[in-house]
Amino acid sequence: MSLSREHDAAWRGFLRSSALLLRVLDTDLRAAHGMSHRTYDALVQLSEAPDQRLHMKALADALVHSTSxxxxxxxxxxxxxxxxxxVDPANRxxxxxxxTPEGLAALENAWPTHVRGVERHFAAHxxxxxxxxxxxxxxxxxTDLDGS
Structure with a gap:
């Protein structure tokens, strides 16, 4: 079994561009805010969660980056x-x-840097x-992968 040339090119292009984009976004966030893209990702997930809190497992599942x-x-x-x-009061x-409020402030401070990077290196193309x-x-x- 093999992929079509078009599927293979799309797959390889996706892998390379996503790796390069994450590397550039990480470099930008570290330079401007001393924060890795992985930290930024965790802060985004927490900020969007109900009451801005997640169980460790839910945070791991929500992260874009590896959970290791x-x-x-x-x-x-x-x-x-x-x-x-x-400690979760419902399940000790x-x-x-x-x-924390400091975490939300750090996210709000880093957000424009992240958006500029996504605009420049993704949306512009x-x-x-x-x-x-x-x-x-x-x-x-x-949907297919989340369901498996």
Whole structure:
């Protein structure tokens, strides 16, 4: 079994461009805010969660980046004052990660840098029509993979 030339080119292009884009966004965030893209991603997930808190497993599932090293990531969020751990009162064995006001402020400060990078390195190369098609394609892929 093999991929068509078009599918192979699209797949390879997706892999390379996503890796390069994440690398550039990470470099920009580190230079401007001393924050990795992975930290930024965790702050986004926490900011969008109900009551700005997630169980460790839910945070791991929500992260765009690899979930390996999640404990180190949360340790860093705590060290920087961006989040704190709390015992879940409904399940004393579960740990919640809670966004702090400092974490929200850091996210709000870093957001324009992130958006500028996405605009410059992604949106500037993709028309709105192409973006709609990509969004549909990735939604289908995500639905398929999230369901498995």
């Amino acid at each position: 090293g999640l404990t180190r990531l949360v340790d860093g969020l705590e060290r920087d004052g961006y989040a704190r751990r709390e 064995r579960a740990t919640l990660v809670v966004l 993709v028309s709105r029509d192409q973006a709609r098609v990509l969004a549909e394609v990735f939604a289908k892929i995500n």
